[in-house]
Amino acid sequence: MNAFSKALAKTLVASPERQQEADSDWTIVQRVQAGDVASFDHLILKYRERVYAMIYNMTSNREDAADLTQDSFIKAFQSINRFQGQSSFFTWLYRIAVNSSLTHIRKNKLRTFFSFDKVHEDTGISEVINRLTDKKDVERDVFVNELQEKLNEALQKLSISHRTVVTLFEIDGLSHEEIAEVMNCSVGTVRSRLHYAKQLLQAELQSYVRP
Amino acid sequence: MMIPDRSSEKVTIEDLLRIKRAERPSAEFWLRFEQDLRAKQLAAIIEKRPWWHLLHLPQAARAISRHQVPVGAVAVLALSFIFAGQYSKPVVTLSKGLVSERVVQSHIQANLPSSFEKVVQADSKPLMLASTAMPQVESVAKSQPTVPVNANALSSRQVELTAMIPWGLAKAEEDVPMDRLLTTSLQMDPASGLSVASLLGNVRSDENRIEAKATVSQASSPRELRRAKILTGMVLADNAEDSDYGRVIHGRDIAANDLSEAQLYDSVRRLGVGGDRFTLKF
Numbered sequence: 001m002n003a004f005s006k007a008l009a010k011t012l013v014a015s016p017e018r019q020q021e022a023d024s025d026w027t028i029v030q031r032v033q034a035g036d037v038a039s040f041d042h043l044i045l046k047y048r049e050r051v052y053a054m055i056y057n058m059t060s061n062r063e064d065a066a067d068l069t070q071d072s073f074i075k076a077f078q079s080i081n082r083f084q085g086q087s088s089f090f091t092w093l094y095r096i097a098v099n100s101s102l103t104h105i106r107k108n109k110l111r112t113f114f115s116f117d118k119v120h121e122d123t124g125i126s127e128v129i130n131r132l133t134d135k136k137d138v139e140r141d142v143f144v145n146e147l148q149e150k151l152n153e154a155l156q157k158l159s160i161s162h163r164t165v166v167t168l169f170e171i172d173g174l175s176h177e178e179i180a181e182v183m184n185c186s187v188g189t190v191r192s193r194l195h196y197a198k199q200l201l202q203a204e205l206q207s208y209v210r211p
Numbered sequence: 212m213m214i215p216d217r218s219s220e221k222v223t224i225e226d227l228l229r230i231k232r233a234e235r236p237s238a239e240f241w242l243r244f245e246q247d248l249r250a251k252q253l254a255a256i257i258e259k260r261p262w263w264h265l266l267h268l269p270q271a272a273r274a275i276s277r278h279q280v281p282v283g284a285v286a287v288l289a290l291s292f293i294f295a296g297q298y299s300k301p302v303v304t305l306s307k308g309l310v311s312e313r314v315v316q317s318h319i320q321a322n323l324p325s326s327f328e329k330v331v332q333a334d335s336k337p338l339m340l341a342s343t344a345m346p347q348v349e350s351v352a353k354s355q356p357t358v359p360v361n362a363n364a365l366s367s368r369q370v371e372l373t374a375m376i377p378w379g380l381a382k383a384e385e386d387v388p389m390d391r392l393l394t395t396s397l398q399m400d401p402a403s404g405l406s407v408a409s410l411l412g413n414v415r416s417d418e419n420r421i422e423a424k425a426t427v428s429q430a431s432s433p434r435e436l437r438r439a440k441i442l443t444g445m446v447l448a449d450n451a452e453d454s455d456y457g458r459v460i461h462g463r464d465i466a467a468n469d470l471s472e473a474q475l476y477d478s479v480r481r482l483g484v485g486g487d488r489f490t491l492k493f
Contacts (some may be wrong), residue, residue: 037256052244057231066240070248074255117234125233131220139491144230151231170228202224210222211321 023090029089032080039046044073051097057167060152062117068104072097087181094182098164105160119144135191154204162197169194
């Protein structure tokens with residue numbers, strides 16, 4: 001077991017699929033470090049949607065999210081030679097993206113301009129929307145847009161750290177351990193922040209929540 | 212057909228956040244994203260990175276932050292040593308002064324008649340260099356009543372010299388032995404007081420020197436001796452270029468004024484203790 005695998009086993013209590021994914025990423029990273037710059041495109045294609053989704057839910061602005069996602073990949077590309085495989089590439093890339101987002105949010109604290117992406121309704125999402133409303137067609141679309149707006153407002157009312165935890169856990173599907181590594185804090189802190197953030201969101205969205 | 216009533220169905224906050232997860236951009240968005248990213252990537256390859264990026268400052272800061280407690284402790288210790296060194300400097304100067312005083316005393320005692328040794332020992336105080344020097348010089352002046360006027364002037368210069376050497380020649384003492392320096396100074400032309408004065412950094416006129424000399428040489432009683440000491444101290448205060456020396460002598464003047472002899476005698480006369488009584492006269 002090499003140093004990378006040991007570090008990964010120590011830091012991530014992840015599924016075997018995650019570990020396999022991390023191993024394949026490490027192979028690509030080594031190729032890029034050796035000079036095969038085109039291999040970095042594989043990493044971009046693999047992670048761009050997840051990184052974008054995370055930044056989009058942090059900033060609630062699709063244009064900013066697009067710019068920040070591009071910047072995160074550029075930073076990762078420029079610093080790829082410094083990546084030693086201490087953590088998985090995915091975690092490392094997320095850390096870059098989270099830090100870029102935090103810097104951007106702090107800089108533009110007073111500027112709150114929301115723009116939404118379209119909700120792609122799959123079976124699960126349609127079922128949730130059906131539970132919330134009986135409206136059809138255009139009225140339903142209007143209801144969904146209104147809900148998106150309310151969700152964005154509620155998320156923006158959270159502090160940056162709470163918003164990050166909720167985004168990474170509930171929307172991007174990272175584990176507590178992965179979030180702790182990305183945010184450089186303990187797993188207990190992540191759990192505590194998540195619990196508190198959900199309480200706040202529940203209070204903000206009580207007209208939609210039916211316990 | 213019946214529409215099912217879904218208003219009673221449970222909706223959690225996790226369900227609502229799943230809607231956020233379903234927000235995804237269109238395919239056109241990703242095409243544009245890729246073009247922009249490609250352009251930025253090329254620009255990043257071409258663009259020369261600033262030199263401070265090569266220093267890896269965040270990594271260096273992180274490495275230092277691990278050792279911030281020992282580094283801070285060492286910094287505090289270093290600062291303490293520096294300040295302690297600065298504050299201990301006056302002590303070093305004082306010890307130099309004491310050494311020079313000893314040199315002066317040994318020089319004078321070697322030239323003194325034995326009858327004046329007791330006076331010298333009785334009046335000598337370890338830290339008051341001028342006050343210890345003055346009775347000795349006074350005794351030298353007394354021991355040579357038949358010396359001609361020029362020689363008398365010389366002895367008066369010697370009075371000043373012995374009184375001033377510890378302050379005026381603090382640096383010269385480090386390299387030149389005091390005995391040799393004194394001899395060299397006194398072998399100069401007695402008429403040209405300037406040579407001695409320039410050696411001591413003294414720019415005062417000869418008239419003032421004669422005044423001080425007269426005050427000291429005329430003193431015959433212990434009271435007058437003390438007055439002479441104070442007067443000489445004042446003269447030296449006038450001559451002292453360094454503000455520290457001036458301050459020392461000024462402080463001495465204040466002490467002398469506060470404990471003037473008349474006041475002291477007056478206080479003693481007013482107080483009386485007899486038997487079981489304590490009297491105070493107004």
